[in-house]
Amino acid sequence: MDAFFASVELLRYPQLKDLPVVIGGSRFTPQQEAALVQRWGSLADRPLAAFERLGGYVGRGVITTATYAARQFGVGSAMGLMKAARLCPQAILLPIDFARYRAYSQRFKEAILALAPVMEDRGVDEVYIDFTHAPGGQEAGGLALAQRLQAAILAATGLTCSIGVAPNKLLAKMASEFNKPRGIAIVWPHDLEAKIWPLPCRKINGIGPKANARLETLGITTIGQLAAYPAHKLVQHFGKATGAWLHRAAQGLDDRPVETHSEPVSMSRETTFDRDLHAVQDKAELGATFTWLCERVADDLQHAGYSGRTVGIKLRFSDFRSVTREMTVDYLLQDAATIRRLAGLCLRRAPLAQRIRLLGVRVGSLEEGAPPPEAAGADQPVAALRGVTPDLFGGL
Structure with missing residues (x-):
């Protein structure tokens, strides 16, 4: 899809067509939409002067996507909003509406x-x-x-x-x-030399920044150069499996079928905070976000029809160091209360001396279907856990 999130927003705000628009930062809520409709009559009638501009943004959010008009300024997905604000301060900043x-x-x-x-x-x-x-x-x-x-x-x-x-x-x-x-x-296969080989290696889906940097040290910057590089030398530098795959990919070879069904390994949600949060001083904000993430993961599991046995957390600190903790139980779960409780137990095993930049919650060891009614935690509402969960973000 073309600039999918941004394009969906332009259906809601047709007055923003052909303007630089960035999606990212906060989340759009039904309450916000109701307030805007009450004020302007319809979202399409909201004047341009009433939209937030990227130049006024202060925080640590990242861009989810941007319109093609914004991309002309060098703005793109996964870029920090503060950096994007320097490149295109006049861009309109819209919150994310995943639903x-x-x-x-x-x-x-x-x-x-x-x-x-x-x-x-x-x-x-x-x-x-x-x-x-x-x-x-x-x-x-x-x-x-x-x-x-x-x-x-x-x-x-x-x-x-x-x-x-x-x-x-x-x-x-x-x-x-x-x-x-x-x-x-x-x-077509005969188009390989003209259309594919002149492209940079990063255009091959699966070659990331680290692999690309290693290829550059070998003097390989284009797919054509990769195709001409001896296969046995690629194996020497990248290992048997990766080296063989790089050689085949550069030749345009791929025998993977179109899979109409695949089982997810895990489901997760995470968020990057606008500022680094302290485990004690910002306990209320961290706790609210922690619960919200657990609720979202539970909603994802129930919507997709899966249950899991492993709950984990992810923390990224102010120095960009990341840690994960997880635990596996002997029963299936998919409700927010149980996820919140087990994620809280994981949290107690994580170092929290540094300020927290990112927080994430994951459920793995998935199986299709809902857990049996007698599964632990299945009948506990999230509200029952607020303030009593055994983690350092309690007291909500």
């Missing part, structure tokens, strides 16, 4: 499945689609079906997308970025 994004995600995927039922869900804004046996999937090299998919998604959501069509997932992923926004790119 709305998930609803639109479901709608665009339903539109795809109506035309091409073999689809792999890759998150809120991306999918892989197998064109092989889909009606019209081989017509004009996939162009005809890609155009129908774009039209169906636009009709169902009012949103645009970009599609890459190729013999495998590796090349299709790369091709989907070629002509954004509203683009369709088709890559």
